Amino acid sequence: MxxxxxxxxxxxxxxxxxxxxxxxxxxxxxxxxxxxxxGPGARVDAGxxxxxxxxxxxxxxxxxxxxxxxxxVADAWRVALDIGLLEVVDEQADTVTPGxxxxxxxxxxxxxxxxxxxxxxESVIADAAVPDLDGLIDAMDEGGAVDFSKLxxxxxxxxxxxxxxxxxxxxxxxxxxxxxxxxVPLPALAASMIVPGDMGEPTNDVLEQVSDAMMRLDxxxxxxxxxxxxxxxxxxxALMTETDEEGAGTSVDExxxxxxxxxxxxxxxxxxxxxxxxxxxxxxxxxxxxxxxGADVLLDGSAGYGPRAARAETEQWLERREPLDAxxxxxxxxxxxxxxxxxxxxxCQEALSLxxxxxxxxxxxxxxxxxxxxxxxxxxxxxxxxxxxxPSEDLVFWLTIDTVAAQLAAEGNSAELQALVEGLxxxxxxxxxxxxxxxxxxxxxxxxxxxxxxxxxxIAKEARKAAFKARSQQNG
Numbered sequence: 001m002x003x004x005x006x007x008x009x010x011x012x013x014x015x016x017x018x019x020x021x022x023x024x025x026x027x028x029x030x031x032x033x034x035x036x037x038x039g040p041g042a043r044v045d046a047g048x049x050x051x052x053x054x055x056x057x058x059x060x061x062x063x064x065x066x067x068x069x070x071x072x073v074a075d076a077w078r079v080a081l082d083i084g085l086l087e088v089v090d091e092q093a094d095t096v097t098p099g100x101x102x103x104x105x106x107x108x109x110x111x112x113x114x115x116x117x118x119x120x121x122e123s124v125i126a127d128a129a130v131p132d133l134d135g136l137i138d139a140m141d142e143g144g145a146v147d148f149s150k151l152x153x154x155x156x157x158x159x160x161x162x163x164x165x166x167x168x169x170x171x172x173x174x175x176x177x178x179x180x181x182x183x184v185p186l187p188a189l190a191a192s193m194i195v196p197g198d199m200g201e202p203t204n205d206v207l208e209q210v211s212d213a214m215m216r217l218d219x220x221x222x223x224x225x226x227x228x229x230x231x232x233x234x235x236x237x238a239l240m241t242e243t244d245e246e247g248a249g250t251s252v253d254e255x256x257x258x259x260x261x262x263x264x265x266x267x268x269x270x271x272x273x274x275x276x277x278x279x280x281x282x283x284x285x286x287x288x289x290x291x292x293x294g295a296d297v298l299l300d301g302s303a304g305y306g307p308r309a310a311r312a313e314t315e316q317w318l319e320r321r322e323p324l325d326a327x328x329x330x331x332x333x334x335x336x337x338x339x340x341x342x343x344x345x346x347x348c349q350e351a352l353s354l355x356x357x358x359x360x361x362x363x364x365x366x367x368x369x370x371x372x373x374x375x376x377x378x379x380x381x382x383x384x385x386x387x388x389x390x391p392s393e394d395l396v397f398w399l400t401i402d403t404v405a406a407q408l409a410a411e412g413n414s415a416e417l418q419a420l421v422e423g424l425x426x427x428x429x430x431x432x433x434x435x436x437x438x439x440x441x442x443x444x445x446x447x448x449x450x451x452x453x454x455x456x457x458x459i460a461k462e463a464r465k466a467a468f469k470a471r472s473q474q475n476g
Contacts, residue, residue: 006283008174009309010274013267019110021268022117025228027124030062030076032105035085037061040097048088048096050077075226078127083119114271117228121272124227125166128220129159161193161213162220168192169230170273173265176306186221186235186261190214214261221263229269233262291316295326295333299344299351303409314351327352327359335371337441342405349375357383374399397438400424405442408449418453425450425459432459432466436473444471 012018022028037058043051050058050073059069062076080086084101101119104112169189172178190213195202202210214235221232236259265273277284290301290313298317302310318326334348335341352359363379366372367389374395380388391399404424407417425431435447447467454460 006285006304007171007277008176009285009287009305009313010170010174010270011287011309011312012271012274015110015114018268018271019113019117021228021266022113023105025117025226025268027076027079027226028117028120028228030072031080031083031085031120032102033062034058034073034076035080035098035102038086038096038098040095042096044088044094044096046094048081049074079120079123082123083116085116117268118272118275121227121229121276124224124229125162126159128223129155129162164193165189165217166273167277169263169265170270170277173270176308179264181264183231183233183258183262183264185257186214186217186263187257189263190217218261221261228266229272231264231266233258235259235261287312288316291320293317295329296344299330299333299347300340302347303340303343310347310350311354314347314354318351318354323355323358324362327355327362328365331362331366331372334375335369337371339442340409341371342402342442343409345372345375345402346406346410349379352379353382360385370395370398374402393434394438397435398440401435401438401440401443401446404446404449405440408446413449413453417449418455421450421453422455425454425456425463432462436466436470438470441474443467444474 013021023032038050043054045051055070055073058073058077059065062073064072077086080099081088081096084099085105086096086102087099089095089097101116104116108116169184172184173180187210190210191202194209194213195206199206218235221230222234224230225232239259274284274286285301285305287309290298293301295317298314302313305313321329330348330351334345336344352363360380360383363376367376369376374391377388377391377395378399404417404420407414407420411417428434432447436443440446444467447463447470451460451463451467454463
């Protein structure tokens, strides 16, 4: 992902709901219970870890049993220390006291609670990028420092890889053509980081890298699930036996893809990753954050949104305003000759359709406006009005250029736009002879695009010639 362009907007759950989710996550709830249970004076070792003799009591407090109980207690204790639910007493260095942030979990606002949870999330993500403890011990030198050269492990590279995977998972979740709340197969997520976009059939070496990455991610998502970031179905351990028996390179059967791991972001996880992305400098919008802004900010801000997100954003904006006032504000914001103006007018027309018949007086007020008159006529006709004045030929051509320019900005060279271009050329035999004279700032760019998109070489050549004339006219 690049931080130079905005990510798709996400729909976040209310903070109060997310805070309840955060408090109920296994890891944070255990960390909080341990902090309250320990109280002042609980004994710890030199590293702040709970002493061995207290582990059984701590496990009992958390209702943990079995072989993993001690490890789960240690994880929760470490998180409690990392995020300030517990603090080591400086003067004794072998006891702890409840930290100031513990009170936020019961007496703080939802935003305070989410702040504590975000700290826990950072702690867990950092732990997930670290190799197993046995490997660390083996790599320690005589002074106790870790010799990373013995680990075959690049701390910064591993952290960046996990960040990239989480970023791709966020992007897939936010994209309108992605799985949404549905799970993402672990092989696809691993491949998104390793397989080059322009590679056809992956080589055996690349497939092996994807397989290795899957195994690392399987361990990491198992660690990330208890903090509430993801819902995760782990890799079926029986596959390891099957792979050993059948040999390396066995292809993945699509019908069994879920056995290779399935992961999805929770609503809380979506909130958490967005917070991390914002902190890292990414533009990561959320639906609703434009609702208290002016119409100009709404139309420009939602210009790059997908259809569903743009509609949801506009609906929330309209809820705060009287219909007729909103319509007038939208129409005023839709004016302009800058490159973003055609898409603003398209978004304005879509917004007016949500206002409905109550917007009619405002729309009729702009029938004679050179920039909005075409939009007004189209909107009134779609509303079913019968007394809509006929547009002049100049206005028809201006509106056509404006519409194509808006579609180019919204969709790029899409199949729908290609069909529109073909239809325009077919309906009007002299289209390009007239279109190049249209005094719209986007005329040269639109005609160039039509030349690219039209499949008929003769017509495409006409479009390119017309684009040249239009550009010469503007420059002259």
